[in-house]
Amino acid sequence: MSAAPVNIQLDKSPAQFEPGELLSFEFRLAPTPAGEPTALEVSILWYTEGKGDEEISVHFFDRVTSDTGSLRVGQVHRYSVALPNTPLSYDGVIVKIRWCVRVRVFVGRGRDFVTEEHFRLGEVPAAKPVAS
Amino acid sequence: MDRLVKRFFGKKRGDHNMRSDRVGGAWWAVFSALFLGAGCLMLANLLQNVLIPEWRANNQFRPATCRVIETRVQEKLDEEGRTVFRPDVRVRYQVEGASYDRWTYDATRMFTSNREQNLAIVARFKPDDELPCWYDPIDPEQVVLIRGYSWYAWLFLILPVPFIAIGGGGLVYAWLNWGKSEEQRSVLAQRVARQPLDRESTAMRQQFPYVPSYVDLMNSTGTQLAYRLPNEPVGWSVLGLSMASLIWLGVTSTFVTMAVGGFRRGEPDWFLTLFATLSLGGGVALIVATVRRFMVTTGIGPTLVEIDRHPLHPGESCALYLNQSGRLHVNQLRVLLVCEEEAHFQQGTNLRIETLRVHETVLLERGQCEITSDTPLEHRATLTIPAGAMHSFEGEHNKVNWRLIVEGDVPHWPNFRRTYSLIVQPVAGAGVPT
Numbered sequence: 001m002s003a004a005p006v007n008i009q010l011d012k013s014p015a016q017f018e019p020g021e022l023l024s025f026e027f028r029l030a031p032t033p034a035g036e037p038t039a040l041e042v043s044i045l046w047y048t049e050g051k052g053d054e055e056i057s058v059h060f061f062d063r064v065t066s067d068t069g070s071l072r073v074g075q076v077h078r079y080s081v082a083l084p085n086t087p088l089s090y091d092g093v094i095v096k097i098r099w100c101v102r103v104r105v106f107v108g109r110g111r112d113f114v115t116e117e118h119f120r121l122g123e124v125p126a127a128k129p130v131a132s
Numbered sequence: 133m134d135r136l137v138k139r140f141f142g143k144k145r146g147d148h149n150m151r152s153d154r155v156g157g158a159w160w161a162v163f164s165a166l167f168l169g170a171g172c173l174m175l176a177n178l179l180q181n182v183l184i185p186e187w188r189a190n191n192q193f194r195p196a197t198c199r200v201i202e203t204r205v206q207e208k209l210d211e212e213g214r215t216v217f218r219p220d221v222r223v224r225y226q227v228e229g230a231s232y233d234r235w236t237y238d239a240t241r242m243f244t245s246n247r248e249q250n251l252a253i254v255a256r257f258k259p260d261d262e263l264p265c266w267y268d269p270i271d272p273e274q275v276v277l278i279r280g281y282s283w284y285a286w287l288f289l290i291l292p293v294p295f296i297a298i299g300g301g302g303l304v305y306a307w308l309n310w311g312k313s314e315e316q317r318s319v320l321a322q323r324v325a326r327q328p329l330d331r332e333s334t335a336m337r338q339q340f341p342y343v344p345s346y347v348d349l350m351n352s353t354g355t356q357l358a359y360r361l362p363n364e365p366v367g368w369s370v371l372g373l374s375m376a377s378l379i380w381l382g383v384t385s386t387f388v389t390m391a392v393g394g395f396r397r398g399e400p401d402w403f404l405t406l407f408a409t410l411s412l413g414g415g416v417a418l419i420v421a422t423v424r425r426f427m428v429t430t431g432i433g434p435t436l437v438e439i440d441r442h443p444l445h446p447g448e449s450c451a452l453y454l455n456q457s458g459r460l461h462v463n464q465l466r467v468l469l470v471c472e473e474e475a476h477f478q479q480g481t482n483l484r485i486e487t488l489r490v491h492e493t494v495l496l497e498r499g500q501c502e503i504t505s506d507t508p509l510e511h512r513a514t515l516t517i518p519a520g521a522m523h524s525f526e527g528e529h530n531k532v533n534w535r536l537i538v539e540g541d542v543p544h545w546p547n548f549r550r551t552y553s554l555i556v557q558p559v560a561g562a563g564v565p566t
Contacts, residue, residue: 043315051486052475052529058318087342087525088558094488095473095530104313124522127490
């Protein structure tokens with residue numbers, strides 16, 4: 001896993017979305033020294049951080065191969081996806097929920113490049129521990 | 133399976149995971165292949181040495197008559213250096229005009245550790261006895277004096293089963309997930325994990341994914357307000373603790389008996405004595421916990437908590453009714469609205485759960501008061517979920533729980549604490565479909 005040959009651009013800035021809102025973004029495939037892309041995967045997902053074992057849940061997933069779409073360098077890939085209502089982004093103390101768009105580009109022989117663009121779903125303020 | 137793979141090879145906590153984890157998948161495949169290979173070897177060994185010879189002796193061997201020449205109990209050392217034995221009977225028999233002279237007994241020719249049992253077997257055969265025997269038509273040199281099946285051999289068939297199941301399942305899993313990214317694996321796992329729920333719960337999960345269903349919290353109608361909240365079970369029940377105490381003390385009594393026996397013989401085993409003492413201490417602690425739980429469960433009357441609406445939303449208020457019955461003097465009684473984060477994680481081989489309170493509102497704080505059977509403590513309040521608060525969340529390893537907690541300090545009695553789940557859904561914002 002190395003730096004990805006894509007730059008994800010969300011249509012909205014700051015990247016703050018309401019539950020159920022449409023998330024639109026695009027990215028362009030750049031050349032890589034590792035070779036031509038053989039497939040790419042686009043995911044909109046949340047994952048947890050913090051003390052608990054990490055979990056991940058994919059809300060949207062699309063896999064593009066040369067059979068199902070274009071993988072030409074310079075090709076712009078555009079997506080618009082309605083976000084779910086929950087779970088909202090959360091900056092807890094021992095539980096954190098992060099949302100992101102993740103693009104994984106495969107370049108053969110098992111090598112892949114990953115890039116993420118984070119966004120916030122909802123406006124839940126950061127939590128603080130209750131003083132005991 | 134996914135959880136098992138992650139447990140051994142995956143990243144657990146700390147750095148955010150984005151890798152496709154081919155190395156972990158390869159290790160898992162190797163591990164599974166080793167398991168499968170071990171299982172297949174065990175099965176093959178069992179088939180070759182026991183099951184197939186017995187089946188052939190019972191179904192394919194032909195009858196003949198033999199004469200006993202001599203008997204013996206054969207001895208050898210096994211892999212662990214112990215002497216093992218098997219009965220051996222030398223017989224002479226004829227097949228299609230050819231004469232054969234063989235040492236034999238049964239089809240498996242297995243050695244066992246019981247010498248007396250083997251001596252008893254060979255004692256049944258006397259030189260010059262004429263006996264029925266069964267020979268192999270393919271190889272007449274193979275002959276047996278007894279037929280039948282060894283029950284233990286069929287029981288041993290169970291041994292390779294978990295190896296083959298774990299190894300085979302692991303290989304299928306590795307094959308299905310080979311080359312797949314973490315995201316693709318997650319999508320597949322989410323499809324598999326979708327459990328059939330009732331229609332109402334399914335609709336809730338679709339509208340608010342990862343927010344727990346509140347259907348079960350609305351089953352009971354209140355007497356004062358719309359819903360009576362069910363009491364969350366906390367820790368072990370009285371019955372569970374009693375069972376654990378009995379089992380613990382049963383095992384401990386064995387150690388204590390052995391330790392006392394050692395002292396009586398004048399050969400005290402100090403290590404065993406220390407172990408038995410510690411075990412006894414654990415047993416006493418369990419009994420104390422059982423008694424405390426029993427006192428809290430039976431000695432303090434039921435706590436009824438009712439609310440007028442469910443689910444709740446950040447910024448919303450709802451009416452609360454509390455009824456504490458029983459016959460007790462209370463030093464302090466508190467009702468709290470809390471939000472707690474809950475993280476489940478593996479630490480070594482243990483599953484740990486850590487909770488942290490991130491919100492607390494005191495809804496009632498009552499000092500000294502007397503509760504009698506005629507005059508229960510009743511309290512009405514309004515509870516408000518803070519605006520902008522996090523909704524209830526239930527992942528596999530991480531949770532955000534909203535709860536009402538009733539806790540009491542009763543003199544000369546263990547403190548009690550009763551908790552009631554609340555479900556908080558997010559406010560329907562601009563983008564939330566109504």
